[in-house]
Amino acid sequence: MSHKFRGRALIFNNKYFEQQQLPTREGTDVDMESLSKVLRQMGFKVKEYTDLTRRAIIRKINKAGMKDHSECDCILIAILSHGKMGSLQATDTDYPLESILSPFTIERCPTLGGKPKIFIIQACQGDHKDPGHQLLEPGCIEADNNCFISYRIPLQPDFLIAFSTIPGFCSWRNTVEGSWFIQNLCEELSSSGKIRDILTQLTFVAQRVAFNYESFYPIDLALHQKKQIPCTMSMLTRILYFRDNETGHE
Template sequence: MGEKNEGDAISFHLKRTQQLPLDEHGLSSLSLNDSRYYMNHPKRGVALIFNHMNFNSNLPTRQGTNKDKDDLESLFTKLKFRVESYDDLTKEQIRNVLVSVASTDHTDEDCLVVVILSHGDNRKIFARDTHYSPELLWISFDGFHAPSLIGKPKLFFIQACRGDKVDAGVPVRHQTQVDSTKREDRYISIPVMADILVMYSTVEDFLSWRNPKSGSYFIQSLVRQLSFHAKEKDLLSILTYVNREIATGYSPEMKQERLQSYANKQMSSVVSMLTKEIYFV
């Protein structure tokens, strides 16, 4: 039935640290009236990609992750980012890269992107040697550690598992227009968690799917939707399209075998603390 999909996903728990520094009027020096982030600095910014295929432990090799990495590099290059990719780093090496990037001057840059491609579990992301908490990724980029990024979007995309539960989906009636005069009821599969408003970082305890040849559901959808809509839509709208594609999509193997209703499902989730719209134009 084709290549076997493998599991991947992770928690995205956000922890409050300290308040950002304010001026004598109790406000930051940034404009509070603009509805969009200013994205016309001399440089777009850096996109960090931490790609994990091999591990020192007994974790399985993540076949297909290089497809995700290559597609992400192409995407962010087209979006005018300076792309830096790292393969199979240890936890300490990841920390060092993040601290180094955070300490540089981002005054002339629009924003920051960090992407993780790895194995995970509930509240764990795996580096080559050990696991770490997701907070490691953004703790270096708060207003105290990266002041030149204050008021600028900092975007983190995490492809990893946060449990071992499988979302088998729940059937829902879907009407299809057969011709100009006839509609036909058909059944598709959507995730169990679909249509519930839960403002969690991600759906806890569940797997995220990756194909050994074609890459992960999430990253491939992210690349497709950003490539298609980046010049006309704001980022949150595009990420909603990613949610929709993943929720209603199914694996190529299931499509080929006409087993759409039985495909394993997945529900991506967005936790947004953005205060303005992002347009990559």
């Protein structure tokens, strides 16, 4: 991470949707504002896009992949939207997750070869709600290591994909304060973004979301007292820190 520039960060924020069955994502503007602020503090050149169509999103992604990143440390793409397993929602229709990853493979974007490609996905990956489990003894946690991922993504080196939830499950968002995942990610990056490596930070984000948050909707028990656990898919080949270099990033 010693190039002249930190790199580009593109945030795609979808709040309103043409399909009537997709509700407005109240609180997502808070997420975009928080994420933009912390990424700029970390040296990224941030571009924000709101309520783009599928075609416009893919065009912006492809354009970013064709740029020269020779003087950049990395690239970061954030998607704030509705979603389901393997796909994300634009304002008009959905698009596959793979379409935002493939433009940054080394074959298509050689100037990012050997550099981190970071994706932050704040979206549901299904309709299941996690009811949680009451521990009998504090600190005694049994982990289920089953793999839920059934779709394909490019398995290229140095990709890091931070999902707000695990495949098959919904992701929770406060309509006033923003989503559990993005708000805790921003807090972690703000306090430790240049101290801890990114995977350690994402572990602490998962800990905060898993242990400190629970949905509150007593008029509908199907939505009440539900939990969430973020999920990170890492193909990084090095420990990743966002420390400034000696001259600092411009």
